[in-house]
Amino acid sequence: MNRVVITGLGIVSPIGNSIENYWSGLINGRCGVDYISKFSTKHTDYKIAAEVKDFQADDFLSKAELKSTDLYSQFAIFAALQALRDSKIKGNIQPNRFGVYFGSGLGGISTVDTEFMHMIEQGTRRVSPYLIPKIIANSAAGLIAIHCEAKGPCIPIVTACATASHSIGEAYKTITHGYADAIIAGGSDAGINPLILAGFSNCGALSLKQNPYQASIPFDKRRDGFIMGEGAGALILENYESAKRRNAKIYAEIIGYGNTCDAYHITAPDPEMTGCFNAICMSLYGLDNYMANDIYINAHGTSTPKNDKYETKVIKNVFGSKAYDISISSTKSMTGHMMGAAGAAEAIATILTLYNGLIPPTVGLYEKDIDCDLNYTPNVAVKKNVKIGLSISMGFGGHNACLTFQKVRKN
Amino acid sequence: MVLKKLKAIIEENASILYPDITLDTLFKDLYQDSLEEVDLLVKIEEAFRIKIDLRKKYTTVKDIVDYIEQVQND
Numbered sequence: 001m002n003r004v005v006i007t008g009l010g011i012v013s014p015i016g017n018s019i020e021n022y023w024s025g026l027i028n029g030r031c032g033v034d035y036i037s038k039f040s041t042k043h044t045d046y047k048i049a050a051e052v053k054d055f056q057a058d059d060f061l062s063k064a065e066l067k068s069t070d071l072y073s074q075f076a077i078f079a080a081l082q083a084l085r086d087s088k089i090k091g092n093i094q095p096n097r098f099g100v101y102f103g104s105g106l107g108g109i110s111t112v113d114t115e116f117m118h119m120i121e122q123g124t125r126r127v128s129p130y131l132i133p134k135i136i137a138n139s140a141a142g143l144i145a146i147h148c149e150a151k152g153p154c155i156p157i158v159t160a161c162a163t164a165s166h167s168i169g170e171a172y173k174t175i176t177h178g179y180a181d182a183i184i185a186g187g188s189d190a191g192i193n194p195l196i197l198a199g200f201s202n203c204g205a206l207s208l209k210q211n212p213y214q215a216s217i218p219f220d221k222r223r224d225g226f227i228m229g230e231g232a233g234a235l236i237l238e239n240y241e242s243a244k245r246r247n248a249k250i251y252a253e254i255i256g257y258g259n260t261c262d263a264y265h266i267t268a269p270d271p272e273m274t275g276c277f278n279a280i281c282m283s284l285y286g287l288d289n290y291m292a293n294d295i296y297i298n299a300h301g302t303s304t305p306k307n308d309k310y311e312t313k314v315i316k317n318v319f320g321s322k323a324y325d326i327s328i329s330s331t332k333s334m335t336g337h338m339m340g341a342a343g344a345a346e347a348i349a350t351i352l353t354l355y356n357g358l359i360p361p362t363v364g365l366y367e368k369d370i371d372c373d374l375n376y377t378p379n380v381a382v383k384k385n386v387k388i389g390l391s392i393s394m395g396f397g398g399h400n401a402c403l404t405f406q407k408v409r410k411n
Numbered sequence: 412m413v414l415k416k417l418k419a420i421i422e423e424n425a426s427i428l429y430p431d432i433t434l435d436t437l438f439k440d441l442y443q444d445s446l447e448e449v450d451l452l453v454k455i456e457e458a459f460r461i462k463i464d465l466r467k468k469y470t471t472v473k474d475i476v477d478y479i480e481q482v483q484n485d
């Protein structure tokens with residue numbers, strides 16, 4: 001079986017649209033949550049979100065592509081092109097051995113919203129001919145393949161908020177078993193629109209706090225729901241031998257992946273967390289030579305009352321008393337919940353933690369909850385040379401994913 | 412008059428930059444793909460407040476100008 005390493009990274013996020021800015025934002029505790037600017041919230045209960053800032057799609061897309069792509073695809077293409085440039089893999093891989101595993105939780109949902117209004121106000125004839133290619137959840141994957149000349153396996157994975165983690169995990173399995181030499185893996189979502197926010201608010205998942213800096217507060221006693229984010233994350237996963245041959249920069253090695261389903265409820269997590277427990281254990285399979293102090297966990301940490309409590313419980317179930325020695329953080333405290341992109345953004349945060357020896361904080365964490373009593377790295381980044389990084393993601397539908405990364409020597 | 416307005420609509424909405432649109436310009440040279448073809452025809456519909464048969468093929472710009480003038484005179 002082939003070893004798989006990470007050789008390129010790309011990001012569009014509420015705290016930066018480059019890896020440098022994103023990492024700088026994370027370690028400085030920069031919060032990307034603010035008052036919503038995309039539309040008026042005068043008559044809504046929700047007021048804040050984590051929007052991407054300063055994103056200009058016409059910097060890298062043609063006029064034709066601008067017309068035919070939803071924002072979620074634009075985010076995806078930009079992140080993928082960053083990762084491609086970062087990896088320097090172009091020209092060093094056969095196109096039919098280069099794949100794309102890139103998903104989205106909501107697809108082109110903002111286009112659905114807009115075009116539905118066109119239809120209601122102006123009739124069916126005014127529905128854009130670009131509607132279908134813009135909204136389908138595989139557009140991002142297809143467009144990335146076009147831009148990156150990737151003619152290998154190409155699939156979008158859709159598992160709600162675990163989408164990008166599953167994309168990365170399945171890409172890892174594909175390369176491990178020799179079906180591709182490299183894959184652009186990740187996820188994208190751009191769902192900050194009135195319809196989606198209303199839906200999340202009305203199902204009780206969204207925070208209705210009005211202070212942007214005290215709303216996405218994972219593990220804090222005062223948490224009341226997640227804050228909607230948006231963006232895209234892209235990673236180049238590559239066969240280790242291929243990376244070594246071309247002397248590529250290697251950020252980390254991916255060494256484990258767990259994929260399970262709760263089969264419990266379409267939105268609520270299983271209180272027993274058996275599915276998540278199994279996913280974490282699957283991703284740790286074969287790993288038995290590390291101390292708890294060597295481990296970092298990037299938690300799913302959504303800032304909902306149930307998730308953070310149950311996730312704390314499952315980490316304790318997996319690691320026992322050693323859980324208290326593990327450094328944990330939720331970067332959703334800074335980026336909000338990036339939906340289908342979250343798993344990729346958090347995998348990138350985990351990889352950069354290993355690469356740089358610095359644990360990003362959980363910001364806004366000031367009041368302890370007795371049910372959340374582990375070390376969540378409150379408010380300030382901590383310098384620590386961890387060797388193993390876990391990234392946990394869970395999604396509506398009961399989807400669980402856990403990825404395990406290992407630090408490599410810098411080359 | 413119709414040609415001038417049609418040229419303005421095409422220049423604003425088409426992704427292809429065509430240097431000098433005349434009556435003899437082939438319509439297929441003005442758009443990127445079939446989706447953009449429909450998009451342009453719908454924009455022309457809106458601007459001239461007429462209904463265009465979207466499934467009909469228009470070979471030249473003159474064909475579209477003639478169609479618009481015919482509908483406007485009816």
